[in-house]
Amino acid sequence: MSLGAKPAKIEDVARAAGVSIMSVSRALRGVDGVSDATRSRIADLAAEMGYVPSRLAGSLAQATTNLVCISVPTLFDAVFAEIIGGMRETLSHAGLETIIETSDYDQSREAAWVERMITWSPAALVLSDVDHTRETRDLLRSANIPVMELWDVADDPIDMSVGLDHRAVGYEMGAHLVCLGYTRPAYVGIAPGRDRRSEKRMSGIAEAFASHALSLTPIHVDAAPSFEAGFEGARVALAQNPAPDVLCFLNDHLAFGGLMACEAAGINVPQDIGIAGFNGLNITNVLPRRLTTSSTPRTLMGKTAARMLVAAVRGVRTDRRVVMPVTLDPGATTLHRPVPAD
Amino acid sequence: MSLGAKPAKIEDVARAAGVSIMSVSRALRGVDGVSDATRSRIADLAAEMGYVPSRLAGSLAQATTNLVCISVPTLFDAVFAEIIGGMRETLSHAGLETIIETSDYDQSREAAWVERMITWSPAALVLSDVDHTRETRDLLRSANIPVMELWDVADDPIDMSVGLDHRAVGYEMGAHLVCLGYTRPAYVGIAPGRDRRSEKRMSGIAEAFASHALSLTPIHVDAAPSFEAGFEGARVALAQNPAPDVLCFLNDHLAFGGLMACEAAGINVPQDIGIAGFNGLNITNVLPRRLTTSSTPRTLMGKTAARMLVAAVRGVRTDRRVVMPVTLDPGATTLHRPVPAD
DNA sequence: GATATTTTTGTTATCGATAACATGGTGGAA
DNA sequence: TTCCACCATGTTATCGATAACAAAAATATC
Numbered sequence: 001m002s003l004g005a006k007p008a009k010i011e012d013v014a015r016a017a018g019v020s021i022m023s024v025s026r027a028l029r030g031v032d033g034v035s036d037a038t039r040s041r042i043a044d045l046a047a048e049m050g051y052v053p054s055r056l057a058g059s060l061a062q063a064t065t066n067l068v069c070i071s072v073p074t075l076f077d078a079v080f081a082e083i084i085g086g087m088r089e090t091l092s093h094a095g096l097e098t099i100i101e102t103s104d105y106d107q108s109r110e111a112a113w114v115e116r117m118i119t120w121s122p123a124a125l126v127l128s129d130v131d132h133t134r135e136t137r138d139l140l141r142s143a144n145i146p147v148m149e150l151w152d153v154a155d156d157p158i159d160m161s162v163g164l165d166h167r168a169v170g171y172e173m174g175a176h177l178v179c180l181g182y183t184r185p186a187y188v189g190i191a192p193g194r195d196r197r198s199e200k201r202m203s204g205i206a207e208a209f210a211s212h213a214l215s216l217t218p219i220h221v222d223a224a225p226s227f228e229a230g231f232e233g234a235r236v237a238l239a240q241n242p243a244p245d246v247l248c249f250l251n252d253h254l255a256f257g258g259l260m261a262c263e264a265a266g267i268n269v270p271q272d273i274g275i276a277g278f279n280g281l282n283i284t285n286v287l288p289r290r291l292t293t294s295s296t297p298r299t300l301m302g303k304t305a306a307r308m309l310v311a312a313v314r315g316v317r318t319d320r321r322v323v324m325p326v327t328l329d330p331g332a333t334t335l336h337r338p339v340p341a342d
Numbered sequence: 343m344s345l346g347a348k349p350a351k352i353e354d355v356a357r358a359a360g361v362s363i364m365s366v367s368r369a370l371r372g373v374d375g376v377s378d379a380t381r382s383r384i385a386d387l388a389a390e391m392g393y394v395p396s397r398l399a400g401s402l403a404q405a406t407t408n409l410v411c412i413s414v415p416t417l418f419d420a421v422f423a424e425i426i427g428g429m430r431e432t433l434s435h436a437g438l439e440t441i442i443e444t445s446d447y448d449q450s451r452e453a454a455w456v457e458r459m460i461t462w463s464p465a466a467l468v469l470s471d472v473d474h475t476r477e478t479r480d481l482l483r484s485a486n487i488p489v490m491e492l493w494d495v496a497d498d499p500i501d502m503s504v505g506l507d508h509r510a511v512g513y514e515m516g517a518h519l520v521c522l523g524y525t526r527p528a529y530v531g532i533a534p535g536r537d538r539r540s541e542k543r544m545s546g547i548a549e550a551f552a553s554h555a556l557s558l559t560p561i562h563v564d565a566a567p568s569f570e571a572g573f574e575g576a577r578v579a580l581a582q583n584p585a586p587d588v589l590c591f592l593n594d595h596l597a598f599g600g601l602m603a604c605e606a607a608g609i610n611v612p613q614d615i616g617i618a619g620f621n622g623l624n625i626t627n628v629l630p631r632r633l634t635t636s637s638t639p640r641t642l643m644g645k646t647a648a649r650m651l652v653a654a655v656r657g658v659r660t661d662r663r664v665v666m667p668v669t670l671d672p673g674a675t676t677l678h679r680p681v682p683a684d
Numbered sequence: 685g686a687t688a689t690t691t692t693t694g695t696t697a698t699c700g701a702t703a704a705c706a707t708g709g710t711g712g713a714a
Numbered sequence: 715t716t717c718c719a720c721c722a723t724g725t726t727a728t729c730g731a732t733a734a735c736a737a738a739a740a741t742a743t744c
Binding site: 404 | 723
């Protein structure tokens with residue numbers, strides 16, 4: 001196509017090739033019913049003319065698109081980037097295109113986005129977490145397209161759900177810490193209401209300690225989840241009286257910030273205080289001592305979800321709920337406490 | 343809309359309201375030419391019927407979409423997540439939807455993606471970096487839609503370009519290190535060919551040292567840019583003979599890995615060796631000593647690019663090339679060397 | 685060589701909206 | 715009252731493709 005010329009439409013190609021537009025449509029889509037000779041002639045001509053088919057028109061006629069719309073809370077958290085990475089590969093192999101949105105943990109923003117996306121007749125929709133407005137749930141249920149809820153597993157999924165049992169993960173870590181002999185745990189997270197999954201894990205940890213009549217001190221930093229938030233939260237925690245003997249963090253990033261805060265305060269980890277994170281992010285691989293954390297299978301989760309979606313798009317229904325396994329990594333930022341002297 | 347019922351079309355709403363479909367179209371789009379009474383009656387009815395307009399049809403009729411397609415090398419690098427974050431806000435205010443792709447630093451993958459995206463008649467396209475295949479450039483030039491090249495500034499942009507002068511940034515850092523008295527610099531990056539921007543910065547650093555007859559040792563780790571790559575690269579660097587007196591890293595993540603490697607090896611930073619990064623990522627805020635680095639304005643870059651795009655979409659042309667400022671942060675992982683004894 | 689069958693190609697209706705133009709009603713100026 | 719302007723609404727053509735059906739050409743069968 002020469003500069004400034006109007007883009008070629010299917011009709012132009014048809015005329016140039018001396019065939020009907022249906023033949024062009026069939027030839028270029030690889031659909032049966034065109035002789036090899038005509039097909040290659042049309043293909044050459046189309047390439048030469050710089051013909052670009054309009055998906056708008058095509059999708060309208062076919063009443064479907066190959067769009068998969070994905071909403072995640074944030075891209076700043078490597079976790080969601082990894083989940084998306086895992087999904088994308090599988091989806092693109094299946095010829096599906098991805099549209100990504102960040103909701104910033106805001107339900108109403110997510111709801112507005114879902115309404116907009118529905119207007120594109122997407123092949124499927126992916127939401128993170130399982131808390132959605134009533135309207136969103138109703139809209140999606142009636143839209144009759146595959147919907148995947150990720151990261152947490154819904155008790156009653158809109159459609160399908162792949163994720164972790166955050167409460168159980170928290171409980172497992174809590175039980176581990178109890179077992180090590182910690183008695184004054186604190187949890188460092190961000191302002192409540194934003195990250196519900198963090199709260200679930202916290203309640204799991206609290207429950208484990210509670211069953212030994214020990215209570216968990218919650219500490220909320222009013223900031224986005226970040227290294228700094230962990231640093232700040234740890235400082236607050238260390239200033240408490242009595243001081244905690246173990247700090248559980250919302251995730252490894254905060255835990256790293258916490259480690260730095262301890263170092264800055266001259267407090268030795270794990271001798272003086274224990275530190276536990278969540279996720280098993282790659283930063284932990286370069287630390288002088290391995291972080292005590294729960295490793296989550298982000299990429300696998302993405303792949304699993306994508307496979308289920310592809311199947312669903314093709315009309316094959318698989319499981320509705322999949323709970324992914326999490327591995328507790330004992331690490332070296334916690335240790336077996338001597339029997340308390342009190 | 344009740345479950346299982348066919349989704350309502352504009353025609354159904356029109357019939358229900360006893361008006362023509364044009365009135366419905368006008369009413370719901372907020373276009374002039376409908377009385378307030380009819381408009382609100384139609385709006386209520388549409389909401390009640392769960393009517394969702396088809397953008398496919400709408401965009402086809404209008405011959406444009408509100409889609410902005412963005413390609414970045416990776417989402418694992420916080421830098422691109424921040425640039426996207428900066429763009430997204432401005433774009434969504436302007437009513438533009440974003441489609442994100444990760445090219446994994448692969449030109450041919452980017453090229454294939456551009457071809458696919460063009461078929462959606464997007465409002466604008468955003469590419470990262472400035473190296474594209476000849477076909478991509480031609481296709482985009484002739485497609486006649488706003489195109490933004492980000493992160494690096496192109497000498498001859500396809501259309502518009504906002505980014506850094508990576509070579510100059512490298513030179514500035516190199517000159518700074520020369521000035522501090524370092525004489526045996528090494529650069530730790532990843533396998534060549536993947537991240538061209540890193541290579542530009544390296545050549546800038548090399549140039550600064552070369553003008554004092556000093557040469558830069560390149561060290562390439564065959565891995566994705568990550569904490570581990572920096573750790574590994576630093577280990578390789580430390581094993582060299584003679585050992586470097588300053589390590590420049592591809593970015594702050596690698597630099598952090600390098601810091602950890604030095605700590606693990608019992609090498610004191612900055613007494614025994616200097617460390618310099620790039621970007622000014624937030625991890626540096628929690629380190630015991632500030633990292634010597636060049637701070638880049640990622641969010642601002644995204645915002646700037648988005649503003650230019652929005653203007654272009656509306657037919658207003660602004661600058662073609664914008665070079666964003668970078669601040670050298672001297673930090674505390676490098677120091678003024680005593681005059682060398684040799 | 686004539687008919688049955690398959691393959692290739694073309695025609696018409698449709699997807700769900702919007703643009704451009706046409707029409708009918710309302711109110712104010714002359 | 716009469717005409718004009720303006721606002722609200724409707725009609726027709728169009729956007730660029732695909733589905734479903736119809737016809738023509740090529741091949742197979744007896």
